[in-house]
Amino acid sequence: MSRGRPTGVRSRRRFGSLLAAVLACIALSASACTKEMPEAGTPGARAYRAKCSGCHVLFHPSLLTAEMWKTQVRLMEEGEFKRRGLKLTDEERRLIVDYLSAHAGVR
Numbered sequence: 001m002s003r004g005r006p007t008g009v010r011s012r013r014r015f016g017s018l019l020a021a022v023l024a025c026i027a028l029s030a031s032a033c034t035k036e037m038p039e040a041g042t043p044g045a046r047a048y049r050a051k052c053s054g055c056h057v058l059f060h061p062s063l064l065t066a067e068m069w070k071t072q073v074r075l076m077e078e079g080e081f082k083r084r085g086l087k088l089t090d091e092e093r094r095l096i097v098d099y100l101s102a103h104a105g106v107r
């Protein structure tokens with residue numbers, strides 16, 4: 001059956017643009033990274049900054065979909081966090097995933 005919209009193609013491209021954003025950050029170390037975070041003062045935004053900016057730039061929430069964020073946070077916890085003895089509390093995880101999902105890209 002053919003599907004209405006070629007969404008699969010678009011969401012695979014998302015990863016390409018994320019990588020491009022990261023590379024642009026490294027190359028320019030400025031403008032590509034400084035796009036304002038939405039709702040910067042809220043508990044979710046603060047938890048995201050506190051827990052997710054230690055090792056790399058803070059990726060803008062709109063770079064991934066809500067579903068991808070959920071997976072990414074789990075991958076970070078199971079991989080990099082564990083390797084370095086870091087942890088998210090249930091509350092922090094909820095705040096971060098809710099925050100990222102609320103401002104996520106649509107596909």
Ligand code: HEC
Pocket residue numbers: 018019051052053054055056059072073076079080081084086096
């Ligand atoms: C202990 C260090 C560390 C912390 C803390 C950390 N990350 Fe990462 N993150 C990494 C490393 C290393 C990579 C690149 C390797 C990889 O993709 O696994 C990465 C990659 C990523 C990527 C890009 C994946 C891709 O496919 O390009 C995203 C998105 C991400 N992290 C999100 C997060 C979020 C959200 C948090 C907070 C919950 C977080 N990171 C906290 C180390 C960290």
